[in-house]
Amino acid sequence: MNLLAVETATEACSAALFSGGRIIERYQVAPQEHNRLILPMIEAVLAEAGLQLAQLDALAFGRGPGSFTGVRIATGVVQGIAFGAELPVVPVSTLAALAQEALDEIDEEYVYACIDARMGEIYWGVYRRGETGLAELIGEEAVLSASEVPFPQDSHGVGTGSGWARYEAQLTERLGERLGTIFTDRFPRAALTARLGAEAFREGISVPPEQALPVYLRDDVAKKPVPRR
Amino acid sequence: MYVLGIETSCDETGVAIFHSQQGLLSHHLYSQVKTHADYGGVVPELASRDHVKKLIPLISRALSAAGIDKYRVDGIAYTAGPGLIGALLAGAAVARSLAWALGIPSVAVHHMEGHLLAPLLEPDPPEFPFIALLVSGGHTQLVEVEAIGRYKILGESLDDAAGEAFDKTAKMLGLGYPGGPEIGRLADEGLAGRFVFPRPMTDRPGLNFSFSGLKTHTLTTLAATSSTRQDKADIAAAFQEAVVDTLLIKSQRALEETGLVRLVVAGGVSANRRMRKKLHEMGREKGYRIYFPRLEFCGDNGAMIAYAGCQRLLAGHAEPLEIRARPRWPLSDLLPP
Ligand SMILES: Nc1ncnc2c1ncn2[C@@H]1O[C@H](COP(=O)(O)OP(=O)(O)OP(=O)(O)O)[C@@H](O)[C@H]1O
Ligand SMILES: [Mg+2]
Numbered sequence: 001m002n003l004l005a006v007e008t009a010t011e012a013c014s015a016a017l018f019s020g021g022r023i024i025e026r027y028q029v030a031p032q033e034h035n036r037l038i039l040p041m042i043e044a045v046l047a048e049a050g051l052q053l054a055q056l057d058a059l060a061f062g063r064g065p066g067s068f069t070g071v072r073i074a075t076g077v078v079q080g081i082a083f084g085a086e087l088p089v090v091p092v093s094t095l096a097a098l099a100q101e102a103l104d105e106i107d108e109e110y111v112y113a114c115i116d117a118r119m120g121e122i123y124w125g126v127y128r129r130g131e132t133g134l135a136e137l138i139g140e141e142a143v144l145s146a147s148e149v150p151f152p153q154d155s156h157g158v159g160t161g162s163g164w165a166r167y168e169a170q171l172t173e174r175l176g177e178r179l180g181t182i183f184t185d186r187f188p189r190a191a192l193t194a195r196l197g198a199e200a201f202r203e204g205i206s207v208p209p210e211q212a213l214p215v216y217l218r219d220d221v222a223k224k225p226v227p228r229r
Numbered sequence: 230m231y232v233l234g235i236e237t238s239c240d241e242t243g244v245a246i247f248h249s250q251q252g253l254l255s256h257h258l259y260s261q262v263k264t265h266a267d268y269g270g271v272v273p274e275l276a277s278r279d280h281v282k283k284l285i286p287l288i289s290r291a292l293s294a295a296g297i298d299k300y301r302v303d304g305i306a307y308t309a310g311p312g313l314i315g316a317l318l319a320g321a322a323v324a325r326s327l328a329w330a331l332g333i334p335s336v337a338v339h340h341m342e343g344h345l346l347a348p349l350l351e352p353d354p355p356e357f358p359f360i361a362l363l364v365s366g367g368h369t370q371l372v373e374v375e376a377i378g379r380y381k382i383l384g385e386s387l388d389d390a391a392g393e394a395f396d397k398t399a400k401m402l403g404l405g406y407p408g409g410p411e412i413g414r415l416a417d418e419g420l421a422g423r424f425v426f427p428r429p430m431t432d433r434p435g436l437n438f439s440f441s442g443l444k445t446h447t448l449t450t451l452a453a454t455s456s457t458r459q460d461k462a463d464i465a466a467a468f469q470e471a472v473v474d475t476l477l478i479k480s481q482r483a484l485e486e487t488g489l490v491r492l493v494v495a496g497g498v499s500a501n502r503r504m505r506k507k508l509h510e511m512g513r514e515k516g517y518r519i520y521f522p523r524l525e526f527c528g529d530n531g532a533m534i535a536y537a538g539c540q541r542l543l544a545g546h547a548e549p550l551e552i553r554a555r556p557r558w559p560l561s562d563l564l565p566p
Contacts, residue, residue: 035318035321035322035551035552035553035554036551036552038552039325039326039329039550039551039552040550040551043550053330068274068277068278068315069277069314069315069318072277072281072315072318072319072322073318073322073552075281075322076281076284076318076319076320076321076322076323076326076552077322077323077326077552078326079281079284079285079322079323079326080322080323080324080325080326080327080328080329080330081326081327081329081330083285083288083289083299083323083327083330084299084326084327084328084329084330084331085330209285210285210286210289213281213282214278214281216278221272221274221275222268222272222274222275224267224268
């Protein structure tokens with residue numbers, strides 16, 4: 001299977017190609033530069049694999065949560081390519097990609113994945129190592145304050161993501177002894193989006209380009225003014 | 230050459246297919262007016278979210294309405310600015326990536342160049358050079374247009390744009406959003422001459438505008454009445470007359486000063502019926518030819534972007550593999566293709 005993935009929901013920008021079990025990736029932490037970087041990165045991974053678009057089976061993208069504009073860049077890129085090349089799309093959670101990296105690296109059962117959501121909140125998701133080693137979501141992803149995050153009582157795991165950099169104290173206090181290692185410097189990357197995407201695609205999960213849409217989690221983005229007389 | 234045009238700079242998702250010889254083949258517009266009406270103005274984040282949902286279905290529709298397959302498209306034109314950064318990026322990401330996937334060139338179009346060239350989509354288009362009066366939600370400019378990409382700004386608004394003035398005044402009168410069309414309708418019921426508003430900056434030389442003072446004028450005038458529907462209609466008529474006259478006086482001045490004889494009017498406010506009538510009359514009287522886009526191409530649309538982009542693509546325009554979005558982008562920075 002050949003699957004191309006992009007992840008641009010945070011400060012990091014990346015593209016990756018999953019090809020016959022091998023993963024080729026381009027990754028760069030470059031805030032505000034995703035619009036310049038992402039297409040050349042895609043070209044680079046395809047070139048390195050010696051593949052043409054026509055040889056791909058599917059696309060995957062980090063559907064969020066994350067920076068609204070960032071998530072929309074990945075969404076738009078994938079919609080455009082999928083429409084042009086007639087490819088199915090697999091939406092992959094940005095928090096899941098973050099969690100997968102930690103699971104691959106550390107021998108723990110749980111991951112507390114967390115991305116800074118600004119405005120005093122974080123995007124939060126608890127993931128568990130599944131039978132095949134892939135991250136499985138426990139409960140639901142949410143946007144909330146660090147002092148309110150939910151987690152299974154009997155879990156023990158690793159904390160990862162930019163939310164940890166900012167709210168390490170609050171989160172550590174809340175999770176207590178459930179917490180093992182903490183990675184404060186990790187961003188979601190397309191290599192993991194590709195891996196999760198390939199697995200989901202194998203299970204028959206994909207959507208047409210117009211249904212490849214962001215998951216923002218935060219939806220109260222504007223206040224209606226009080227109607228005046 | 231078949232060109233797909235994509236516009237997402239603000240609150241309309243516009244898509245069109247233009248052919249360099251056959252002309253406009255199809256155009257579709259999804260307006261978010263209803264989404265933003267409750268907020269009394271455009272909410273940028275909601276605008277971006279809507280573009281992402283609407284764009285691909287609109288592209289499909291525009292292609293089938295034009296009777297072509299996507300593989301027939303020779304180039305993609307998309308609005309890269311000026312506009313709302315999130316909204317621009319939403320369209321640009323799809324447009325640039327689609328062009329890359331199809332292996333065809335793309336062109337980042339200046340939104341105001343799109344507006345300015347919109348009258349060239351009409352059957353009897355103006356020849357260059359001409360004066361363009363750009364009147365929209367964010368711009369009020371008089372431009373000397375020598376050719377495509379040769380723009381000299383002769384004057385512009387020092388504060389509110391004409392469309393913005395319409396919108397703000399409408400709000401004061403308790404009308405809905407967007408205010409321009411609402412004021413136009415209400416003004417039809419108004420008594421001409423009951424109130425007379427100033428024609429800002431027309432008593433001194435120069436081609437700049439200032440519309441923000443009219444707001445205060447509206448407020449004080451309204452406060453002195455009992456705010457009946459008739460009072461408001463009379464105020465709407467006075468306000469509209471003042472804006473239209475001001476635009477007319479300065480446009481005429483620009484024509485006189487440059488010796489040009491053609492005036493192109495474009496942008497959302499160019500849909501204003503009173504303005505179309507008065508400018509046509511002025512043209513007949515003074516021997517100028519006045520050009521407007523058809524009503525549906527006064528506001529934002531994909532057709533004008535497809536047209537403007539096509540002119541640049543025909544000249545061999547090619548750009549790097551980069552999704553371009555430039556929220557602030559002076560028209561005078563443009564170069565000929
Ligand atoms: N009939 C009308 N009379 C007066 N104003 C009108 C009329 N119809 C629309 N407008 C005004 O036109 C403006 C919208 O025009 P347009 O869509 O071209 O602007 P924009 O795209 O928001 O701004 P810009 O083009 O400067 O970036 C609004 O301010 C609206 O009130
Ligand atoms: Mg406009």
